[in-house]
Amino acid sequence: MPKNIVSVIVPCYNYAEYLNEALDSVLAQTYEDWECIIINDGSPDNTEEVALKYCQKDMRFKYFYKENGGHSSARNLGIKHSSGIYILPLDADDTLSKDYVKEAVKKIESDENIKIVTGRVQYFGETNEKLIMQSYDLRSYLVVNYLSISSLFRRVDFDQANGFDETMLAFEDWNLFIGILKNGGEVVELPIVGLNYRRKDESLFRQAVKDKKRLFIDLLKLYNNHADVYEKYFDNPIHLIQENEKLNRIIKAYNKTKTYRLGLKVNKIKRVFKLF
Numbered sequence: 001m002p003k004n005i006v007s008v009i010v011p012c013y014n015y016a017e018y019l020n021e022a023l024d025s026v027l028a029q030t031y032e033d034w035e036c037i038i039i040n041d042g043s044p045d046n047t048e049e050v051a052l053k054y055c056q057k058d059m060r061f062k063y064f065y066k067e068n069g070g071h072s073s074a075r076n077l078g079i080k081h082s083s084g085i086y087i088l089p090l091d092a093d094d095t096l097s098k099d100y101v102k103e104a105v106k107k108i109e110s111d112e113n114i115k116i117v118t119g120r121v122q123y124f125g126e127t128n129e130k131l132i133m134q135s136y137d138l139r140s141y142l143v144v145n146y147l148s149i150s151s152l153f154r155r156v157d158f159d160q161a162n163g164f165d166e167t168m169l170a171f172e173d174w175n176l177f178i179g180i181l182k183n184g185g186e187v188v189e190l191p192i193v194g195l196n197y198r199r200k201d202e203s204l205f206r207q208a209v210k211d212k213k214r215l216f217i218d219l220l221k222l223y224n225n226h227a228d229v230y231e232k233y234f235d236n237p238i239h240l241i242q243e244n245e246k247l248n249r250i251i252k253a254y255n256k257t258k259t260y261r262l263g264l265k266v267n268k269i270k271r272v273f274k275l276f
Contacts, residue, residue, distance in 0.1 A: 004033060004085055004086070004105060004109065006031065006105060007037060007155070008026050009078040009079055009089045010038045011039045012038060013041040013074070014043050014045050015047070016049070017045075018093035022093065025090075025098070026096060034060060035082065036061045037078040037079075037081055038051040038061060038064070038078075039078045040066070041069065042067045042068030048065065064078065070169065072166040073164075076166065079155070079158060079163065085154065086105065086152050086154060089151075090150050091149065093198045095195075096196070097194055100190070104117040104118075107188055108153075111186070113184075114186050115154070116152070117187075117190065118152070118187065118194060119190045119192055119193055121148050121194070121196075123197050123198075124196055124199070125198045126200060127199050136186070136189075138229070141177075141187075145177070149173040158180070160179075165221070168221055168222070170215060171219065174222060178225075179226070
């Protein structure tokens with residue numbers, strides 16, 4: 001196997017209609033030393049049919065089936081069966097930009113202190129905004145997760161952080177990345193779009209966010225999993241809650257702006273015209 005192989009991990013539950021696009025974007029990478037692990041998380045649709053088609057097309061695709069257990073357990077299983085030095089998760093309804101893996105590998109190999117490499121996020125679907133990450137520092141990251149799940153990191157760091165917490169329905173990527181970063185290391189955002197993120201009316205994350213009680217449980221678990229580093233930066237947990245509430249108010253205010261509402265209307269009109 002190539003020395004610096006990248007393992008792209010694609011869990012899929014009921015997203016077979018999008019899976020072709022996700023896997024095509026992996027196949028189109030200008031970096032060739034990759035493998036793509038597709039995990040069928042007990043999906044009732046034709047995920048297996050789509051996945052096996054790509055396995056026949058290119059031996060770098062590998063397929064596994066498991067009983068439904070959620071994205072975290074699917075990703076963990078995929079990584080368990082991976083052989084890469086580097087890991088890059090990709091959700092089955094999103095796509096990668098063609099130069100992303102090449103540029104991410106080049107950057108992470110340039111400095112051992114770099115723990116995570118990410119790219120800019122281009123939304124498509126409900127909105128076509130582009131998301132540029134704020135400057136990274138650990139304290140701000142403890143308040144809000146601004147890293148894309150489709151970021152590149154080392155397998156050894158994943159193992160040391162104990163992987164994705166399978167008991168969490170939300171924030172499992174945030175939990176993992178805090179585990180990787182809390183003892184030091186840098187995050188680098190490439191000056192290119194890395195991930196094309198599909199925004200749609202209903203997603204697994206949006207469904208999870210609607211369950212306020214469950215959301216609170218997962219946030220509490222996040223804090224407890226990393227109580228040592230939270231206590232280092234926040235003497236009083238109330239300060240953390242206040243900062244989170246401040247950010248939530250800013251986001252809610254933006255969602256009420258004319259610009260945001262107009263963007264949603266324009267994208268709905270575009271989707272209607274695509275049907276004809």
